[in-house]
Amino acid sequence: MIDQIKTITDYKPAKAFLKRKLFWYLVPNLLFNGIIPYFSFENPTAVSLFEGEFCFARFILPMALFVPLAITVDFMKKITEFFTTANLGKLWDDEQVNMRFFLREGVYNGLKTFLAILIIMLVVQWLLPAESTFNGLLLACINGILACSLAAYFTLVSVKQINTILEEYVNAVERN
Template sequence: MLKELKSDDVRLRKLVQRNLLFYLIPNVIANTIIPYFSFKKFDAVHLFQGENCVARFLLPMALLLPFIITFDILKKTIALSEEGKAGFVLPENFTKNKFMFKMAGANGVITSSVILVFMLLVQFSVPKDYSFNGDLLAILLGVLAGTLSVVFTLWPIKKVKELKAA
């Protein structure tokens, strides 16, 4: 995605690079450290039950992280486009607030729904009292947060750039 930005998109490229770091680093650190220190027993972590459950970290993260990152990067990209510094111009009939909320909401709801379905499939496929390794789950939560940060920084910019051609 970053390589697709042409030389006239220098400000947009710098915005993307800066925000990628701004979103990636704190999300990976926070979404690894908070669950790690919240798990009381690392060998008794469950998906949905008990005080050591992963769902209390994963489901809010899966909803809020895509929503907030999408909304923020769209707001910054659209503002840059309105100033004429993004390398593209949006259509005249473009309703930015509706577009930002619609895309951010869809990203949050779809991501959290997919993760919930995946968690339910895992829950039903493991034995009844099966527990997971808390260390590994904390690391996986951090990796997932980093992946979501990158995806939902680049995806909205791609969608906004496609609007100019429409």
């Protein structure tokens, strides 16, 4: 069976599983990361990036850290469990694909996204005149769309990482 599966999406049930997981990652992220910030802004017509108790950074920076971390760990864990229960034989080395690997990849993805968003926000803050504010609805929409995009992107990155490991394992088995 290993010879037939070169990527996890070659297995049709896995492709359906991926689509279902994408839906369950996208919709809640869009809703929660779009709606909650909007109703949490003290004055939705004048929201600052870093100043005040109800600033935009309070919502986007934790989201930029935790969405990639959670999506990476959760998806990698669930896709490996999915293949374990599918009884397809051994598809990868269990020492290489474990919770430690999932957490390391999740933390790496979360930190690089956090730093990228922080740098972008600092540049925008530096370029704008002092006391500039933004429309809260616009920022909430940006936050929701960004969360949705991050969820989709890091799900697909996780698929790519697992495919790479699967490829390496299949090549090692074929060599031996």
